[in-house]
Amino acid sequence: MGTNSGLPTQLVEWTTDQLGWNGRCRFSPLGTGVGARTYLVSPTGIPARVRSRRSPDAVLRILPNRSPEFASGVLSREARVLRVLDGAVIAPVVLGVDATGAEAGQPALLTSRLPGRAMTLSKGSDWSWVAMTRKIAGVLVDVHGAIPAGDPAVPSVGFDWLQPTALGVTAEYAPNPWGGFWHELHGLAEETKVAATGFIQRDFRVVHLLWRRLGSQVSGIFGWERAGYGPRGWDLARARLDLTLQCGGSEAADLVAAAYEEAEGEPLGDRRFWDLAVGLSSIDALDSWGRGYAELGRGDLKLQTLQVRLLEFLRHR
8 A cells, every 4th residue: 555645655666766756745634525536745745945946746636436437538638628728827747647547556647736725704704805816816817817718628518408408307307496597598599699708617616716815826727627618607607506505695606707897898698598407417416516625614504504595695686
């Protein structure tokens, strides 16, 4: 087994080989996603004051609870997008990838460690709502402008489930209290063109931003495994929902939308459609989102609270 990690020796050896480290290293869990595990990889025996210069920490991602085929697809896609980004935004740099697991023993992705730490927001915090939402919106504008259209290495994001025919079936069988919203989304789908409008992160949430100090500077963005060409309205609605779940009410969500549209110079359009699409597609994810919030110190955001706030989000116009 790997040093101080519980990880297989083959995976540990592949990691240290990719990093060019001789000797032992430490693997510290950074949290879990849906089927994913992430580790901070640090060399041992090197003082911290020189480690950042000679052997900076890295981040290892694996998906041990998913099939090798699924894990291979997710991690190879993420590596491909990160390589195309290549410093265009504050995203990790790929240090090594074994999509098939032939060398690491399982599909694995190794990236640079971004500075800063993830945080959650809440009403009553000692920072300016306007300043914070402007920073978040500015980062999203940068993401959407990071990769021009037409790069063959960037995949397209599928939204076939938002076609009117598919939504009609879903709306017919959707249970309360969500059924009415599904019917509304179905109606809007008849007049909304669901098409790729540029590069999107697809999982743009405030908890996927790293901060040097809350309210001062965004130092990194993670969670790129689903990025590609798609409708930008999805990203903005995703950020709006995340803010609503964390803070309650609509103030922060509306501020970030206004700041985004101001920076872009024009209204995004179809905002109600994308709020409904993102909100309804997140119903089953609330439990995992709640666990993620708890890991960041927000144990108050229980499932019932998140469900109530999701309803608030869907009702807000």
